[in-house]
Amino acid sequence: MIVIDCCKDFKSYDAGVVEEIRRRVREGLIECPVCRAKLNLRGGYGRKIRGGGVGVEPRVVRCECPGCGTCHSIIASVMSPRSPYTQEIREKVVRELKRGKPRKQLSRELGICESTL
Numbered sequence: 498m499i500v501i502d503c504c505k506d507f508k509s510y511d512a513g514v515v516e517e518i519r520r521r522v523r524e525g526l527i528e529c530p531v532c533r534a535k536l537n538l539r540g541g542y543g544r545k546i547r548g549g550g551v552g553v554e555p556r557v558v559r560c561e562c563p564g565c566g567t568c569h570s571i572i573a574s575v576m577s578p579r580s581p582y583t584q585e586i587r588e589k590v591v592r593e594l595k596r597g598k599p600r601k602q603l604s605r606e607l608g609i610c611e612s613t614l
Contacts, residue, residue: 499530499560502574514522515541517558518571522560528569534564544572545581582609590614 501521504514518533521527525535539561543554559572577584586607593603604611 498578499527499569499571500574500576500578501527501571504573504575506575510555512556514573515558518558518573522558522571527560529564529567529569531561531567532562532565534562536560536562536569537570545547546576546583566596 501518502594503517504510518527519538522536522538527536528534529536537560539559541556541558544557544561545554555573555576560569560571562569572578575584577587580587586609590603590607590609600611600614603609604614
């Protein structure tokens, strides 16, 4: 997985951002983190983002390295790797739990299963 800084928040994550990522790959501006070779585009997939009223399903760009054969997903830095929740939501959960807010109340407020917190 390759994380790049390409937008400030989910509200600005749109088709233009995805096209910008694809352009960077085509121009060789994003390299394989394993062997530093230029990557080839290999499609993409939608990723569900949950919690906090985020109504976006961002497109994740997939690439393949011709040098070492590895495949990589390129995600925006506003996404949390391997988590469907935004970083903003994750930080809020930690902050509120440290303040002593009950898990059940926080779960209801954020619309997140209590066992996930």
